[in-house]
Amino acid sequence: MRRLTVQRQAILDLINTSNRHWDAEEISRALGDRGESIGIATVYRGLAALEDASLIASIQLADKKRYERADKSHHDHMVCVECGAIEEFTQNRIEALQEDAAREKGFVITGHQLVIFGHCIRCASGSGGKQ
Amino acid sequence: MRRLTVQRQAILDLINTSNRHWDAEEISRALGDRGESIGIATVYRGLAALEDASLIASIQLADKKRYERADKSHHDHMVCVECGAIEEFTQNRIEALQEDAAREKGFVITGHQLVIFGHCIRCASGSGGKQ
DNA sequence: ATTAGAAGTGATAATGGTTATCATTCCCCA
DNA sequence: TGGGGAATGATAACCATTATCACTTCTAAT
Secondary structure, three states: OOOOOHHHHHHHHHHHOOOOOEOHHHHHHHHHHOOOOOOHHHHHHHHHHHHHOOOEEEEEOOOOEEEEEOOOOOOEEEEEOOOOOEEEEOOHHHHHHHHHHHHHHOOEEEEEEEEEEEEOHHHHOOOOOOO | OOOOOHHHHHHHHHHHOOOOOEOHHHHHHHHHHOOOOOOHHHHHHHHHHHHHOOOEEEEEOOOOEEEEEOOOOOOEEEEEOOOOOEEEEOOHHHHHHHHHHHHHHOOEEEEEEEEEEEEOHHHHOOOOOOO
C-alpha cells in the first residue's frame, strides 16, 4: 500500500473500532450510513491493500471473505452454521502441531486457516441465535 | 441421495480411483475424455449428493471447492501457494485440542477445516513445482 | 404390467462476490 | 510547478455455482 487515503482510513477506522467480522458490502453500507460513502470497487481495493499491509486480518469463508482487526493476538474461528455467528478461540498448541506437520513434509508455512463449524451455544440450546 | 445413477457412479468411480483433489470442471472434462460426458449442472448436483452421502469428501478453497475420496482416514491439507499442490497430513492431537476449544465455548462441532498455506518442498527448494 | 409421482438430467439463464477496465482525480517530489 | 504514479468510482466482465424448466427415468402401489 503506497497511500493511506481518506477512504482507506475510513475503512480501517470502521474495522478497528469494532469486534465484528465484516464483508465488503457491510463496510460499504456502514460507511454510507455515516455519510462517508465509498465506491464498492474502492472498498475491495482498500480491504486488499490494508490486509496486505497487515493493518487488518481476514478469514475466507465459503461464500465470501470477512475482515477484522489485526491488533489482536492470533486466533482461529468457530462459525455457527445456524445463525452465522463467528467466535474466536486460541489454542497455541495447535499452532505448534501445525509446525510439526509442516516440517515433516518440508513445507514452509506462510499462513493457515482453521475454522470449526457447528452450533453455537445459543443455537444448540434452542434459544435461537443472532437476532 | 435417493439414486446412485450412472452419472453419479461415473463421478464416484473417477474420484475413487485417484488421489487427486478434483474441481467440478476437471471432473466434467475427465469424464468427457473417457466418453462419459455429463452436463455440468449434473456434475455439481452429483458431487453435492455424493458428499451428502459421505461417499466423497471435499475441501473449500478460496476460489472453488475440491473433491476427493472419502475412504481415507481423516486428514487436513497443506496447499502450496506457488504451484497449487495439495498435500495431506494427519495430526490427531489437533483434533482433540479443537474439541477442547469447542467445549469451552459450549460449541457443538459438526465439522472443521484446517488448511496450511505455504511453499511445498519442491517450490521451496527452487526446483519448481507442478509442471 | 400400468401408471402416477418423485427424482434426475441437461441446456441455459441467473446469481453473487470479486476483479478488470478506463477515464478522471489526487498527491508526491524532482 | 508540473509530470507521473497511485487511487477513485462507475460499470463491465469474470467465474464458480445455483436456479429454472422441459423432459426423461425410476419406483412403488395398484
